[in-house]
Amino acid sequence: MSLILTFLGKGGSGRTTIAIAAAKKLASQGKRVLLAAEDTGPALGLLLGTSLSSEVQQIATSLDAVQLKASALLERNWEEVKKLEAQYLRTPVIKDVYGQELVVLPGMDKALELNALREYDASGKYDVIVYDGSGDVTTLRTLGMPESLSWYSRRFGKLITESDLVKTVSPFLQPLISTVLNVSWTGDNFSQPTGQVNNILEQGKAALADPKRLAAYLVTTDDPIAIATATYLWGSAQQVGLNVGGVLFNQTATAPTIEEFSPLTVSAIPNTSAGDWQPLIDALPDFTQVTQVPKPIEVDVANRQVKLFLPGFDKKQVKLTQSGPEVTVEAGDQRRNIFLPPGLSGRTVSGAKFQQGYLIISF
């Protein structure tokens, strides 16, 4: 299992440069590092001074790099899908469609990226994977997919398995779906979270919740818009349950004290000329030290409270709705569905207030 590190912030604030410096720092500490870039454009290659491709290549001692090219990933995964289809469908329909002709649709790229990260993580080859994503809400939605997909299967699973439509097709699809998700497709499995780390989604959720497995850092410059964007992404990250470990204040000799980022540690990253990595490497925090960061969610059944850490938002930017055993919290452009535990399930929300960056919901 690896630590997956990623960087959030406004475009142009230096995320990719910092991702490279972080990868170099960790490799110099003896960690086995993979630098995995979402953008298949020329930027990363120019910054590194070497051309990259969709095949993993070693670029320095203990340091590999790869561009997560969606079309190549789609081609690779398609062959697996075809094998499964041939195995489970009596008359396979997609066997004549070739991986190299498939066009990437929005969303496919992100699912494929997340799956690639999962595979690199599971390979056991890397201590740290530095993921240079788009660093915005899309990155958050991508990392939040295990949680979102679990919600969809929980919410729709029972409805769908009871429908005429699915009763009709299930003899065709059941073995296929069971294999892909490693779950049995019954109403019970979807009616409530099982709490077992027994499938790919539960494993993804477990990784997301653990700051030793997945952590994000905010990157900003002194541009007020970059600071406001970093704050917004910090709050939005909590909505998918992603731990944010600190702030990297780029292109500055000394980091200013910025009230909005409390209680995060702010590191000053100096402005250097292209290719001069050492000052950046020296200025970065030790990513292997697990920092004490506020937990995105704390449930206190005894006091009938759910505490959500939601920095950067105020009460009028947050919307609460309740439906059955779930409470939906909307903040920014992210929704989070909280499945209430037995002690709170069935109770109605009686109040909500903001206190020191926390949204406290009472029942």
Added chain:
Amino acid sequence: MSLILTFLGKGGSGRTTIAIAAAKKLASQGKRVLLAAEDTGPALGLLLGTSLSSEVQQIATSLDAVQLKASALLERNWEEVKKLEAQYLRTPVIKDVYGQELVVLPGMDKALELNALREYDASGKYDVIVYDGSGDVTTLRTLGMPESLSWYSRRFGKLITESDLVKTVSPFLQPLISTVLNVSWTGDNFSQPTGQVNNILEQGKAALADPKRLAAYLVTTDDPIAIATATYLWGSAQQVGLNVGGVLFNQTATAPTIEEFSPLTVSAIPNTSAGDWQPLIDALPDFTQVTQVPKPIEVDVANRQVKLFLPGFDKKQVKLTQSGPEVTVEAGDQRRNIFLPPGLSGRTVSGAKFQQGYLIISF
């Protein structure tokens, strides 16, 4: 019908600032303008000096603005989906799922954005829609969706309609799908493009192909990485058939001559202090003048040639594969499937060469 304008370039090169200036310029020319922003973070509001939301609001004479908030769009569209389901399925399964609890998955956001643009376009309220998207390959994939989805339905449609699985479910789904896509779900419709502008996808493809309906401009600064990224996006835009009208060279008094951007017109956009819009507005080109831009694709049946404009790529970055009546061209992280017309269909690719930014494929 509106002109939809968008800007491509590296993050931090000033795309959003230029989008605002472009919207202001067009409004001052008496056009009815909508500024539609993908990013729901605080950046656009701070630059405009006003807070925005997912509801369209007037921010100046002839100028409206909206944030394309995916969760709000999903909620709105969900009610439509439920109505269709209730109308066509004997036992609706999703009627108890509420729009305000739905979580946005990667890809949904883009499909919803494109649909929102389509609706604003069709509303007849705007002469120009300035779309401030992520300005990268994701924006290209989003705008290319009508083409990509058409390909999927063409390629998979016949296979799927002939499968046991679909023969079983089609009594349930056929009316629903026919309504949504406004096509009848028969093998014939998918076996080859009909050439008729008779459905939502064909309309989208027609808009994409017409520089009076949809045009992109490249934004760059003098940073070599920003220039390389703009060039890469220019080539990638051709792969989805998006016309690129020119280059906006930001933060400069006089635009340098850059060989890579030939034959595009390069406009120098000066560096101004925040809120000083007039110098930017004055420096921008006239977006309503249709520029002579190279067509992304030209098919010459007589000479048995297909010419693809692919600036920024060379022969070794391009991969060609042929399968049935289609040729797949892969460049960057984009694939384009070209359906060969009758005179070329059935012929094998006999050669391919690069000439002045064009990939010329001979049959």
